[in-house]
Amino acid sequence: MKPLDATDRTLIALLQDNARLSTVALARAVGLARSSVQERLQRLESAGVIAQYTVRLGSGGDPLQAWLLLRYADGFSCDDVMPLLAALPAVRTCHSVAGEIDMLVLVQADTPSELADLREKIVAFKGVDDVTTMPVLRVALDRR
Structure with missing residues (x-):
């Protein structure tokens, strides 16, 4: 192409x-x-540049979103952690990145309590050393 x-x-x-x-x-x-x-x-x-046309839900009981900043435990990598994350429907997007953080994970939950439970589940995964949670206050632009 x-x-x-x-x-x-x-x-x-x-x-x-x-x-x-x-x-x-x-x-x-x-x-x-x-x-x-x-x-x-x-x-x-x-060429696969456009993979699909989709629907993005508008506001009307928007779910809570948060970015989880993951660090892998020593000896673990994206390949070890991704299958665990992919099995969770609340995980919307995963980005493997370079730097102090190993992976950015966008999650959705209906309530703060659900978000806390989800975070605890992820931090307990084998291969995850640390999780920092950054709640999304407002989405200013989203072209996904």
Whole structure:
């Protein structure tokens, strides 16, 4: 696949903000013909750049979110911890990172008590040495 250009990135950002935008609306936004936008979207889908179109729930009883900053125990790695995290439906996103923290984990819970229980479950996992919890106060931008 050829590298993404500015128009591809703009289309992706528009769809991340609202995946229900019509091809006509996308074409207007980037100044291309509808057919050109359709071809680009098909190319991005075929290449796996766009994996799916999804629904993001709006506010109306928003769940609590928190970032958990994990550090692995000595001798453990992402490969050891990921299967345990992936088995928890409340785990939304995991990012393996470099630095003092080994992994960023975004979790959701309905209540503070549920969040505390989830955190305790994760900190008890074999391979997890420490967890720092950072509750999300407000999501200012989310293009996932």
